[in-house]
Amino acid sequence: MNENKEMIQHDYQNQLKDFYEQTQEIVSQIQQGIRIKKDIPIQINNLMSQLKPILESISQNGEIQKYNWLYLRSLIVITTRDMLLNMQKLFPYEKTAQNEGFEDELDIVLQFLCVFEQKPPFTLQRICELLIDPQKHYKSSKKILFAMEKLVNVST
Template sequence: MRAACSSLIWYFNFSVAASIGSRFHRFLRVLHQQLVGLRVLLVALPKSLERPPKGFSRCPVPEIDEYFELVAKYGKPLFKWDIIRPAFLWKLEQTISEMFHVEREMMGPEENAEPNINGDEMRLQREFILQKAAEFDGAPFTFQRLCELLLTPLRHYKRTDKYLRALEKTINVVTTITENGERITGVELFPVEENNSPTHGIEQPFFVQ
């Protein structure tokens, strides 16, 4: 009887695992199709998407944000960089642009009346970040952290200048990884500043200056 119960439990666990694995692979296939299709869709997307007050927009193709959520949770790119790249560059530019507006909405009237003395510096930071992102020939090894920053910009940063500095440090790397998360290029020379969040492990080793 005990042996029979053990066999049933094993079969049940195996069936559940197989079912979950099958659903996950189906989801990845759909995700791959959406990422490929996004190359065409991005041309038609408006520069300004509808977003909630003091919040950020989501891609009209829901699987795109779901993809970044998946990477933020598990840490692996899952697909080759040429498939991911258009969606990543779009999401990066969209989030940076919206961060400026969200910060303004969160400010009081007195703060909004003050001139922004860091405007030129932030524009240069934005240009550097977007250019660096466009130059990658593979997913940066900090890709998990970048996805976190794109999904929840306000979790740790309420100001655009601080958010841009975090993006700049995280994207200013040379090491890239495969779709399975294995490092393939680059040697990072300078240590990243300490961050106590348990989800930041992927970018902890070393950054370039």
């Protein structure tokens, strides 16, 4: 049984590394403040859904030691983008009085996430909870967007 668990763990490590390699350019563009306008390619979406158990595990126990943080960060950044865009489709976001729209706020959240290069934010477990089931607590793209901004705008 323990050998089977190690085999699954090794497979996730390889998939996570593959995901990182496939998304490195996208994450780099986000870090540079370049807005990603196109959809994520199908193969990345498929790999992202295969890696969802990693996020579920982190949301339950907060443990990430077994994963390379840089690889995991790519998964978190891309999944956050995907989740927030889906929430925007379900619950359209109106511009604020300062004329900032959803995309502006999304860019801020993603850039904050990219700042964590050496270690994850201490709020990672809560971030993963929202990534797994965003509608459990939020029925508004604006509210979940600001909740995510608050979670990634931390110092560790």
